Amino acid sequence: MNPSEVNDKDAMIATQEAQIANLEAENTKLREENETLKAALAAPERYAGLVQRVFEEEHQRTLDKLKAIRTRSEQPIKLQEVEAFQQFLCGEPEPHLELRIAPTVQPRLSQDQANSVIWYLQEVMHVLSDRWEYCEACGELYDCHRSGWVSEEDDKCYCDNHGPEDAANSEEKQ
Ligand SMILES: [Zn+2]
Secondary structure: OOHHHHHHHHHHHHHHHHHHHHHHHHHHHHHHHHHHHHHHHHOHHHHHHHHHHHHHHHHHHHHHHHHHHHHHHHOOOOHHHHHHHHHHHOOOOOOOOOOOOOHHHOOOOOHHHHHHHHHHHHHHOOOOOOOEEEOOOOOOEEEOOOOOEEOOOOOOEEOOOOOHHHHHHHHHHO
8 A cells, every 4th residue: 555545545534434423413413303202292291282372372363353353343333424424425524534525526415315325335235234214304313223213104214303293294295
């Protein structure tokens, strides 16, 4: 063996030793991971708890979302909002209404026509609660769960300010 051959061999051995060291390090890492896995399998409740917590948090988020949606639908559009809509349809939008529309496209319906639009949103599209009734005599909106009455004569709704005589008068008008 000449000296250069000896050097080559030494270099080769050094490379192999480095590779062995790398493999050993990798092996140690794998063994540690294996121990962690074995520990996990030996004590599943610790990990089950973690999985359970993640699941519960996700479940709670879903419930919160559903609740938010239901809360919105359980809080139907208020009487005052429908009244403001009625006024808007009649050509008197609220002064503080942020959305401005041009005077040329501002609706100017009669109160009866406005009430027909509201009726469509209630009975056909179910956008508005049908608890908001309008009085046949004065056209005012009211909450029929709290006030007002239905005439047996004409089967129409009247606010508390209008009694049976008004119902009779309104019948005569037609
Ligand atoms: Zn009335």
